[in-house]
Amino acid sequence: MANDPEMMSALQQRLAERQASTLPQLIVEELERMIISGVLTGGDRINESSLALRLGVSRGPVREACRQLERSRLVEFRTNRGMFVREISVEEAAQLYDIRAGLFRLAGKLAAARVTPEDLTRLREQVEALTAAESSTDDYYPGNVDLHRELVALAGNPRLAELYDGVSKELHLFRRHGLETAAARHISNTQHAEILDCLAAGDVERAGELMEAHVLAGKERMLAAARG
Structure with a gap:
């Protein structure tokens, strides 16, 4: 330590x-x-x-x-x-990513129907802070975790938030590895901004699609890193 x-x-x-x-x-x-x-x-x-x-x-x-x-x-x-x-295998991590993607999609659909202008202002500030932190994994990753939790909390479903958080915690090691490069962090944060635009538009289906795709993109980066 x-x-x-x-x-x-x-x-x-x-x-x-x-x-x-x-x-x-x-x-x-x-x-x-x-x-x-x-x-x-x-x-x-x-x-x-x-x-x-x-x-x-x-x-x-x-x-x-x-x-x-x-x-x-x-x-x-x-x-x-x-x-x-705890250590988990790449195969188990991939399975957890799929579960997390489905939960994140549901959260996006629910959040798009109930997000407020105040919520969006707060989330955009977090995305801006992440932009400033893109040069360092140590600076970017904790803020990335917080932003995802905020997005799920907007769904207004405590049980969904609990399930998402549990799955996400098991994946911390793999999620960090998927954000080791500055390019990966930039792409990740660009996707965050696109998600917020969909939430602002109240586009329920598109918000869900983008949030699911965001997690699956992380899965692909993780698999690529594991392949070396």
């Missing part, structure tokens, strides 16, 4: 402000952030003792956080070895 004193200090302050019952969820969020940002990748061991020491908490909340992540299939327990960030 890479050391980030300022971020860890901020997290420790947040931990101090929360009750003990919320600690596992806060640690879950931190571990997810580390996976999204690439600090932790597939196959990395999660050192519970080291993490607890860095966060200034006991091992209990860290262990509970790991159990939550295990249930969401982000990490896995290996007998006599401990907890590891």
Whole structure:
């Protein structure tokens, strides 16, 4: 795990402000952030003792956080070895991409029917921020994840958002690999802008098509990267 004193200090302050019952969820969020940002990748061991020491908490909340992540299939327990960030095969990743594409299409159709001008203003600001971040995967990818979550949230269907988020989390390693080049990030963000134009026009079917195609394009980049 890479050391980030300022971020860890901020997290420790947040931990101090929360009750003990919320600690596992806060640690879950931190571990997810580390996976999204690439600090932790597939196959990395999660050192519970080291993490607890860095966060200034006991091992209990860290262990509970790991159990939550295990249930969401982000990490896995290996007998006599401990907890590891889960690895998935290219074949499984491709299957998850297909599921994610279908969910994203449905979200686009629902979102196009209920998006507001205020929503669009906020989303366009996020796309502009991503444009400024296109030079770096580390800067671009977390914002890309947030934008996709915002688009799904616009559907107004919490269960859909939960399903989408679960599938997406399992794909973080592969999604990052599909955005390693500046050209891929630029294409991705151009597609974001096109999706917003469709949402603004209230074009339900076209918005769904574009959002599905956006995810499938990511799948093709992932497969190309896997082929080397």
